[in-house]
Amino acid sequence: MRTAALLIVTVLALWQGIIWLAGMPHFLLPSPLAVAEALWVNRTEITRHAGFTLAEVVLGFLLGSALGAALAVAMGFSDRLTGVLRPILTFSQTIPVFALAPILTLWLGFGMAPKVAMTVLIVFFPVASAFLDGLSRTPQPALDLAQVMGASRVRTMRVLRIPAALPQLATGLRLAAVYAPIGAVIGEWVGGARGLGALMIHANGRMKTDLVFAALLVLSVMTVIFARLVALALARAWRRYGV
Amino acid sequence: MSGVAASVRGRAWVGEEALFAPVDLELRAGDWTCLLGPSGVGKSTILRLIAGLETGARFEGEVERDRPVALMAQDAGLIGWLDVLGNVTLGARLRGEAPDLARADALIEAVGLADRAHHRPENLSGGQRQRVALARTLFEDRALILLDEPFSALDARTRAQMQDLSARLLAGRTVLLVTHDPAEAARLGDRILLLRETGISEWPLPSTRPEGAARPYDAPEVLALQTDLMRGMMA
Numbered sequence: 001m002r003t004a005a006l007l008i009v010t011v012l013a014l015w016q017g018i019i020w021l022a023g024m025p026h027f028l029l030p031s032p033l034a035v036a037e038a039l040w041v042n043r044t045e046i047t048r049h050a051g052f053t054l055a056e057v058v059l060g061f062l063l064g065s066a067l068g069a070a071l072a073v074a075m076g077f078s079d080r081l082t083g084v085l086r087p088i089l090t091f092s093q094t095i096p097v098f099a100l101a102p103i104l105t106l107w108l109g110f111g112m113a114p115k116v117a118m119t120v121l122i123v124f125f126p127v128a129s130a131f132l133d134g135l136s137r138t139p140q141p142a143l144d145l146a147q148v149m150g151a152s153r154v155r156t157m158r159v160l161r162i163p164a165a166l167p168q169l170a171t172g173l174r175l176a177a178v179y180a181p182i183g184a185v186i187g188e189w190v191g192g193a194r195g196l197g198a199l200m201i202h203a204n205g206r207m208k209t210d211l212v213f214a215a216l217l218v219l220s221v222m223t224v225i226f227a228r229l230v231a232l233a234l235a236r237a238w239r240r241y242g243v
Numbered sequence: 244m245s246g247v248a249a250s251v252r253g254r255a256w257v258g259e260e261a262l263f264a265p266v267d268l269e270l271r272a273g274d275w276t277c278l279l280g281p282s283g284v285g286k287s288t289i290l291r292l293i294a295g296l297e298t299g300a301r302f303e304g305e306v307e308r309d310r311p312v313a314l315m316a317q318d319a320g321l322i323g324w325l326d327v328l329g330n331v332t333l334g335a336r337l338r339g340e341a342p343d344l345a346r347a348d349a350l351i352e353a354v355g356l357a358d359r360a361h362h363r364p365e366n367l368s369g370g371q372r373q374r375v376a377l378a379r380t381l382f383e384d385r386a387l388i389l390l391d392e393p394f395s396a397l398d399a400r401t402r403a404q405m406q407d408l409s410a411r412l413l414a415g416r417t418v419l420l421v422t423h424d425p426a427e428a429a430r431l432g433d434r435i436l437l438l439r440e441t442g443i444s445e446w447p448l449p450s451t452r453p454e455g456a457a458r459p460y461d462a463p464e465v466l467a468l469q470t471d472l473m474r475g476m477m478a
Contacts, residue, residue: 146337
């Protein structure tokens with residue numbers, strides 16, 4: 001913890017020092033002090049925008065995770081479905097989400113929907129992929145037992161395969177929590193006037209680089225806290241479940 | 244105590260390679276049949292055929308069985324997030340039935356784990372895990388029990404104890420015990436079938452096994468039988 005604090009202070013000092021020594025113009029690289037000032041002066045506006053972004057992130061994360069997990073379970077039931085869907089899923093991930101953002105905005109308008117959709121697109125793949133990986137690795141002895149005991153496929157899924165795959169699901173969810181804000185911010189860049197992404201684009205257009213940095217800082221801190229909360233919630237759930 | 248509980252007739256291949264020569268095997272109701280042989284001759288394949296499980300081999304022939312089975316294997320197959328009681332009653336859970344907890348408790352006590360009913364498998368020794376597997380097998384209450392090298396991974400003393408316990412608790416049931424250990428076959432078999440690359444042959448036994456018990460591991464005739472079986476496997 002102390003090392004981290006020391007590192008941050010050193011980086012900030014170097015940053016401020018370079019600006020003083022090289023005489024960088026303010027609109028190219030604002031000083032840490034200027035960023036801090038922009039953060040304070042625009043705190044109301046930043047908080048308002050951060051609220052929108054956070055809502056999109058949480059909504060997109062929940063929807064995307066549910067979708068990804070449901071897809072993984074469906075694929076876990078059927079090798080044939082997996083054979084059909086896996087290449088499609090992989091193909092879908094080769095499309096840069098950047099390219100999709102304008103189309104989604106065109107389809108879904110300038111409100112919250114396209115941002116949530118972007119987040120869903122980013123979140124569902126790591127969740128589905130990790131969970132499916134776990135579902136297809138149930139230990140064979142347990143599956144043999146289930147078959148001999150006369151378990152149906154649905155019960156085997158519910159009682160054995162899903163619980164056994166929960167650690168992998170957790171890995172997917174933790175990863176998704178870190179990526180989720182990227183989806184929301186890309187959506188905000190492309191269309192609409194609300195959210196940290198939109199704030200950044202507008203500030204950038206008006207050469208208010210210090211405000212861009214301030215918004216970026218808030219986004220990063222928000223992401224770290226969100227990812228941490230998701231990890232903590234999972235750890236808690238696991239302890240209760242005992243996986 | 245007569246009649247055939249299950250039978251396997253046919254041959255199996257893995258790829259183009261024959262796994263075993265044509266076999267003709269019958270499990271007599273009420274008997275412990277030991278299928279003895281070295282690794283890789285298809286003992287487990289025969290057991291899995293009877294259980295109705297995927298074998299990874301191509302089988303041509305017929306498998307018959309007139310009663311439901313319970314399975315116990317070398318890997319106890321315990322579920323890590325369930326305690327001993329949860330593992331013993333797994334079958335009921337998997338069939339969507341309400342488990343008979345009183346019976347499960349009695350079985351856990353019978354295998355000597357009454358004080359560990361709420362422990363997770365990670366806190367149990369290898370021998371204790373197989374005790375849980377035995378209780379789970381008994382909880383299924385099936386007439387035909389398939390044992391696939393259940394004691395192979397245990398140390399000699401624990402193995403002998405588990406053999407005694409299983410012989411006692413599984414008395415009266417039809418059992419197929421797959422093993423590569425001649426000493427185990429000598430202790431537990433009512434019939435011993437030797438499976439080699441050339442096929443199955445039944446080994447004559449000098450005496451009948453005492454009801455509900457394993458033969459003593461140190462009796463001269465058991466040791467002699469064990470040596471004989473070893474010679475048979477080497478031949």
